[in-house]
Amino acid sequence: MRKPLFFAASAAALVLAVSCDGLALPGGGVAVPATVFSASIDEMDIKSQLVDRGKVNWEETDLVCINSSMFSVKPKNPATDALLILERGQQPPVAPFAAIYPSSLYVHGKYILPDTQIYSEGKINAPMYATGSSQDLKFRNICGVICLNITGEDKIKSITVRTNTAGERISGEFFIVQGTDDKMMMQPSYGRTVTIDCGEGVQLNKSAAKQFYFFFPPATYSAGLKFTAVNSNNKSYVLTTEKDTNIKSNYVYNFYWELM
Numbered sequence: 001m002r003k004p005l006f007f008a009a010s011a012a013a014l015v016l017a018v019s020c021d022g023l024a025l026p027g028g029g030v031a032v033p034a035t036v037f038s039a040s041i042d043e044m045d046i047k048s049q050l051v052d053r054g055k056v057n058w059e060e061t062d063l064v065c066i067n068s069s070m071f072s073v074k075p076k077n078p079a080t081d082a083l084l085i086l087e088r089g090q091q092p093p094v095a096p097f098a099a100i101y102p103s104s105l106y107v108h109g110k111y112i113l114p115d116t117q118i119y120s121e122g123k124i125n126a127p128m129y130a131t132g133s134s135q136d137l138k139f140r141n142i143c144g145v146i147c148l149n150i151t152g153e154d155k156i157k158s159i160t161v162r163t164n165t166a167g168e169r170i171s172g173e174f175f176i177v178q179g180t181d182d183k184m185m186m187q188p189s190y191g192r193t194v195t196i197d198c199g200e201g202v203q204l205n206k207s208a209a210k211q212f213y214f215f216f217p218p219a220t221y222s223a224g225l226k227f228t229a230v231n232s233n234n235k236s237y238v239l240t241t242e243k244d245t246n247i248k249s250n251y252v253y254n255f256y257w258e259l260m
Contacts, residue, residue, distance in 0.1 A: 020146070034135050035092050036065065037099075038072070042138040057242050058082035061104035061166040062125075066092035066137075068104055072226040080138040084137075087169055102127070107224070113217070115171035117190045121196040124213035129182050140177070141183045142245035144216050146225075148239075149209035152259030156202035163192045164223035166241075170194055170216055183249075186217050204259065218249040229259065 002076065039058065054112055055098055057080065062073035064084050069091050071084035084099075088090055102125045105111050113127070130137040163170055172190025177183045204210055224241040231237075237259050247253065 003229045008178045009194075017060075029225055034066075034094070034097070035086040037071065037097075037135045037137050039064070039084050039099075039130070039137050039139060041080065042130075042140040042145055048205060062101065063087075064099055064101045065103040065106040066097055066099040068106065068109070069093050086249070097130075097132055097135075097137065099137050099139070100127070100129040101125070101129075101139060111176070112173050113171045113174055113186075113194075115213075117192055117194065117196050117214070118149075119196050119202060119212065122211065124215060125202060126213075126215050127184075129176055129184070131178060131182065132178075133235045136249075138184070140182060141250040142182060144218055144249055146210040146214045146216060147254045148214070148227065148253055149254060149259055150212060150229070150257045151206055151209045152204040153206060154229075154235075154259055155203050156198050156210075156212075156232075157201050157230050157232055158195055158197055159227060160195040161191055161225045162228070163221055165221065166192070168192065168219065168221050174217065181249075184217055209256070216247045218247055221245040221247065227255075 004120075014181075036183045053252060057078075058075040059079075060073065060075065060236070062082075064071045064073060066084070071090075072085045072087055074083040074085055076082055094168065100106055103126055106124075117124075124143055124145060127143050128139040129142045130139040132138075146161075150156070161170070165187075169186040169188070169190045169192060171192075171194050173187040174184050175187065177185060194214055196214065202210055202212075222244060224243050224245045226241075227239040229237045237257075239255070239257050
């Protein structure tokens with residue numbers, strides 16, 4: 001069995017300084033800095049359930065971080081594949097490549113799962129990761145997603161989820177264990193909560209559920225999860241899941257919640 005390699009997303013580990021003429025290799029030859037990549041999605045279960053029932057589409061507004069450099073997304077036709085174009089002023093990366101989506105997860109040389117997400121109806125930027133030595137990158141989902149399907153008459157200002165066990169982390173720094181799964185692992189001593197900020201509020205409906213998406217590190221949350229929704233009048237509602245809530249990467253888990 002190959003010994004796993006641990007990827008901490010530090011600039012020192014992932015980036016080599018190169019000149020515009022390339023990087024000299026041992027024994028001769030030159031490694032050409034990469035400015036254009038081809039991107040596809042290896043596993044589609046998460047996004048296929050969130051976007052157009054079966055379609056997995058890159059969008060023009062997407063950004064990807066490769067090593068420590070930012071790339072804009074240019075969807076192909078069909079938009080299940082895309083070109084990644086180096087942003088102006090960014091350093092062209094040299095192989096081996098480690099890519100993270102969305103690029104906002106790369107913060108000051110680290111990979112960070114945010115403790116606050118901004119509500120966007122019908123969409124979640126579920127984290128994906130790709131690695132390799134070629135400019136043809138296959139991205140895979142590294143988190144699981146819980147979809148809260150909520151009905152009621154309130155206007156929701158925020159929803160916070162909290163793990164019920166102190167040692168179970170769902171926000172903060174993480175790293176990738178390179179291998180067939182590219183499994184993500186949370187660093188200790190980080191956050192137990194994630195909040196969806198709904199801005200001015202999301203109006204619920206009694207007959208048609210609104211969807212609120214949380215992405216989770218794959219793990220078994222041994223004492224379950226606690227969700228707290230706050231309405232525009234600062235009234236709180238609480239939903240607690242059963243014990244041993246198991247979240248796998250690349251899956252969407254639906255929970256149904258009627259606010260009374």
